[in-house]
Structure formats: C-alpha cells, structure tokens
Amino acid sequence: MDFETGERVKIEKNSRNYEGIVIPSSTYEGKDYITIKLDNGYNIGLKIDKGAKVEKLGKKAKVGKFEADVEIKETKGLPRIAVLSTGGTIASRVDYTHGGVRSDFTTKDLILAIPEIQEIANIETEEIGKKLSENIDPEDWVKMAKGIEKGVNKGVDGIVVTHGTDTMHYSSAAVSFMIQNTGVPVVFVGAQRSSDRPSSDAATNLLSALYFAGHADVSGVYVCMHENMDDGTCLIHKGTKVRKMHSSRRDAFKSINTEPVARITMETRNGKLLKKGLEWIEKPKYKPKQKKKISADTKIETNVALLKMHPGFDESLLKTKAKGIVLEGTGLGNINERYLKAIEKLDIPVVVATQTVYGKVNLNVYEPGRMLINAGVIPANDMTAETALVKLMWVLAHAKKDEVKNMMSSNLAGELE
C-alpha cells in the first residue's frame, strides 16, 4: 500500500488504533514502514505487515510550499553558526497553519519552524546523520567530530549539534575527547517533546544553544537543555559532566558533580524574541574562544565493557574479551570482596565508577579499595560512569598500556574537577 505525505490514515495494529497524518520518515527507510504524526503530537513509526489494518481517511493535508514562505536573511552583526543534525525530532513538525508536514533538515525548515532564529544568528545547516539517539554507535561520534571540525574550519563563530536526547551525553563526552580544543563553543541540543507539541521545549532549547554558541567567549563542548518545567531558561552543561536523569521531563539533563556552566534566558512569543541573555554560573576553565583551524582526533577503541555491580553479580562477566572495563561499584566505588581476586587477575585496564550517579569515587577509605588500587584499578573520581566509559575508549586508542592509568587520572576535557 502506498501513502502520500500529508494523507490522514487510521491504522489498527496489535489491538491498538493510531490515527494521524503521514509524514516523511527520517528513521524507517524501509518500504513497509510509515511514520504518522498522531494528533497528540507524537510521531510514530509503524510496520505495515499482515497484522495491520489500514484505513485511508481521505482528508489529505496540503503539503505546503514552504520555500516561498521565508526569506533567509544574512544579518550583519549576528554570529555565524553551523547547525549540524544527527537525527532526532528537534526540527520535525506538522505545520497546522499551512496544513503541511515537514521533517527535512534544511536552513529554511529550521527557520520556518522557529523564526526567532534569525534574530539570534546567521545559520548554515548540515545533516550529518539520521538516527534516533538510542541507535547512535561509537562510529557516529566520529562523524560528529569530523562534522564539527569541518564547520569550525569554515570559520564559524560556534557550532550547534542537534541530537536525540537518549545518548546525547555519551556523544558530547566523546566529542569532548576527540576535539580537546574546539576553538569555538560546540553546543549539543535536543528536545524531549517534538517541536509541534504544545509543550515542546524544542524552540527554547535550540535558540538558547544558538545564543550560547554565538556569544560565549570560551571553547569547549556543551549540552543545552531546559532548566525546569517552565519555558524561559535553559542551562548550559559541560559535555563531560552531564547526564540524562529522567526519561521524559524537559529538565532531564543535570550537571553531575559540578554546577552548570551558564543559564540562558530566552523568552519568545508568537515567533518574536522578547528577552535573551547569558549568565555565567561557573565559567569553565577551558581555553578562551579563538577562531582557528582544528583537527579532530577520532581514533577510538570501542571494545570496552561497562558492568554494573549488584548483589548476585555473575563473576564470569569479568572474563571478557574487552580491551578495558568500567565497573559501576556501589557507594564510594566499593566492590564486593568476593570479586577482588578475579579483578586482580585481569590484565586489562579496569576503571571503577559509582552507580550512585552523584558523588565521587574514593577507594582510599577502606583497605579493599586500596587492594583494588594496588591491583592497578583506576578510580573514576568525579567522572560519571558514562564519561569514564567514553574516555577509556578514547584513551585506549591513544595510550600505551602503562600510560592508561595516568591519562585516565588526568583532566583532558573538563571531566575531572
């Protein structure tokens, strides 16, 4: 069965009904999939197989000719920002006014969706990926770093990377290690609600990211997301010190073991900018902003295991073919002493983080912790387990065996405070 973009359909599948407008799919490329925009604003991808009953409702939405609707201005005095898209839903929306549907990622699409952009920055867009963020693999980090390198070397004032939220903190950490001196601000941004839902955070987040990328006088990699449940402010987090801490809330991203870097005020109404501002909370000690050519160092050893300790943990998981392990211990980084011997026998780097998420690892308090240290185990200190994992992947591709511990314990990209 063929579907046209904009067509209204009702689909019955697995005893559930879905009604909405067919939109171009950026995720499911196969012929047997369609993506519909439900009336509640969610996009849903459905496999049209034998179990699916499809009814065409005929009310075809017009696909607007949006290209004519907006004039892209080059405004003097505004910063020039490269916006790189990796997928995710930040720019997708049904335009209810025009009755059409858009999910491409072009400069015009973005400006149509969020017209205030033209009051903040001159943007140029590039699509470097088309993935939901749960599907992001380490190879995608390489694409992101190379895309950022390319953007920075074109001489822009800052970079914004749009990204699904699920693994955004893994990506921001990976890019932090791959480009340790970005020259200009690199800001990852996502949305917890797709941009056509009434409660969407997409516009505020993107505008705030653009504003920080254009106006902060620092280098480094950051994440920009809503500060709380209200609109109006976003927080800027260090790319190596942030974590998604809620599955659905708009303020899901939290700085871990540090303060956020800055607060961006961004108030808009009906497509007009009312108020904007940048307030430093804890300005990072990164190099000052400096436009220059950069080079991404994307070599990475992806064969690293992340294992969470728990009562009943299966010791055989430690016998891994991985080139390194990050263990999520309990509390200060404690490990059940029944596993100490197996850990001592490992001849690969073992980093110990904590599953409490917040707080530092400290293996010096108790003797078993020091036995771990004597066995060569590397405490993650105040790094999250996720940042420790990504860092170990990068370090293993850059250090000789006897240099790994030293490199893991050194602050490379703001990950240790």
Added chain:
Amino acid sequence: MDFETGERVKIEKNSRNYEGIVIPSSTYEGKDYITIKLDNGYNIGLKIDKGAKVEKLGKKAKVGKFEADVEIKETKGLPRIAVLSTGGTIASRVDYTHGGVRSDFTTKDLILAIPEIQEIANIETEEIGKKLSENIDPEDWVKMAKGIEKGVNKGVDGIVVTHGTDTMHYSSAAVSFMIQNTGVPVVFVGAQRSSDRPSSDAATNLLSALYFAGHADVSGVYVCMHENMDDGTCLIHKGTKVRKMHSSRRDAFKSINTEPVARITMETRNGKLLKKGLEWIEKPKYKPKQKKKISADTKIETNVALLKMHPGFDESLLKTKAKGIVLEGTGLGNINERYLKAIEKLDIPVVVATQTVYGKVNLNVYEPGRMLINAGVIPANDMTAETALVKLMWVLAHAKKDEVKNMMSSNLAGELE
C-alpha cells in the same frame, strides 16, 4: 605483631601514614588485619604485611567498663522494637569521654552510643550479620527476612534493620518481596558517617527509624535516612522505591518516581530529646498495622543479569546463562535496534528498565519498543532497575514461565504506582 584494643598506633603503608586507635574489627577477622579508628573518625582496615611499618605510640586508651554505665529501663507506654544488625557502622564509636572503644552490637552498646533511644522505644537487639554492605549477597537477604519474621513473631511493635548504605536499597526491596505483609513497620536504616564523627547522621537516623517503626500505623518495608544536610529531619522511603543517589552525602537516599512516605522530626541535644514527630507526606496503600504471625517466603533465583545498554555495547553479553535479564535501556527504555534480533531470540524473561534512574519506561511510543513488547519483553514501568532486578529474582522462583510477565507487571509490594 599483636595489638590490643584501645592501643594507639601509627602505620606506614604504600607511602601513606595512618594514625589512630585500634578497635575490634567487625569486618576483617583474619589475624593479619587490624582496624583502626582514625582521628577524623573513619575506621580503616589495614593488612599488616611486609610492606607495613608499624609504630606503637603507647598512649593506650582505656577500654571502659560501659556495662556499668547505663541502666536499661523498660518504660511502659513506649513501643517495643526489635533492632536487627547486619553490619555497617551505625553503632560503632570511640567513646572519647571514657577513653574506650566499642563496636559490639548489644542493646547496651546502642543505648550508650545514643541514650535518647530510651525515650523513644524499648529495644531488643540481635546481630544477624557482620558485613559491609557492598559485600551483601542475595543469601543475606534470606537471613534478613528470617530475622524479621522471627522478630515480628515475638510480638514486637516494629522492626528496625541497621544496614550499611551501599546496597541497602537492594536489601529493602528484596525483603519487601519476601514478606509482602509484614504486619508491623519494618525500617532499614544506615549512616553515611560513622557515629563518632562530629557530623554523624547515625543518631538522628536510628532514632527516626525507631520512632517510625513504633508509631506508624502501617505495615510494609521502609528506608529511613537524613532528609538534607542539616540534622533534625529524616525521610521515610518505600523499600521498593528508593535508591542511594550520592556516594557520600548524608541525604544520599532519594525516593524514585514517588514522594517519600513521611518526614520524621527528631531534634536532640546532649543526649536529650527536644522534639519528635511524624508527618505523613504520602501515606502508602499498604495494609494497616496488625500484630500477627508472619511467614517469610525467601525462595529466590539469584542467577539474573543486570546489563546496561550503551553505545558500543557488546552483544555477546546477551548470550548469558542467566535465568532472566534486566536491561537498562536509554530514555523511555529504548534499546539500540541493532540488538533487537538477539533479544527476540532469547527464551528467558527480559525486563527493560531505564538508566535515567528517574522517569518511567514507556515502550509504546515508538515501533521498536512495541517490537520488543511483541517479543515478550517486560517493561519495568516506574520501577528502578535495582528493584526490577530483585523482583525478577523473586518472581523467577515463584512463577511458571508464562506467569512471569504478569507477575512482573503486578504490584506486589508498592513497587509499581
């Protein structure tokens, strides 16, 4: 070399110096270990091997005859509480006034350490374990449940279980499933700082736990810990909805995806009780308190894996000999689609939780999520990954294969809201 309790020693080991008072070790039973109480209040266990240089400083602290110092009163009108100790440091302290050291766990020790106890409850103590909580294994949960059963069946008004903090939330969840109708309140309590440090939270936590156990008119399993960085109030959390969220702060324990059950006010000065109180925040829907005989159902299948998904996750970890798996997906419980086929092939129960810690799992939003559900995967909904793990261990020992999904999706002990 032999050491006497109370002796002051200086030990040089691994280029570090440790000076303090030798205390009886409750953890390291071997002859070559000693435990000293450092001047900062921390206990430290040290292996006295060839690398250790020991200097006896001679200033021997007197070991007091504390037994004469306190009269255990049986006060009419106060509730009768059984206090079960599993190890941990809540009752250990150096008595600087008397120059002695105590770390046994008797009613007298507890009352000596925290004299206000006698204004709150008539206690009877029992040591059911001697483990740091990182070393707690599923077998220890069985001991706890049997100890609670025994205590309840003696006719007490409530139970308090002292426990190290690292894995306390795994234990409180396990006991919640093993005794689904406790009759009287069962309260787990720990301390982030050992009780002789000036900033110790031990006294307030224990007194608050005793007060709740004695006065709350509900059954169920709870955790009692500091509310914030001040003294004066503790929070009562549901045993299945709580998690250690900081490696060192006193307010490390947080209710996840629910409000705490109650706030306990507990103000003391110089061993005297100034103010106490119980304020319900969200009274749980457990059965009302009822003194009656109970029976713990401790059967448990401990061979369950907890695997955290991440970019670069090694698919071969899914080929496990475990009888069930809990996967920590990203965001709403999403799993990288490259692993879907391997998951579909598994013929053991697979539960999907979220690594965001906060927020629910919802696999109905996107098609891949529904593919997981069609493959038999069980969403953890609003359960933490830790509670989902412990519950799956219990359910696998109690359900036929085709009943596991239904049982995991049913609220057995307040874990699903």
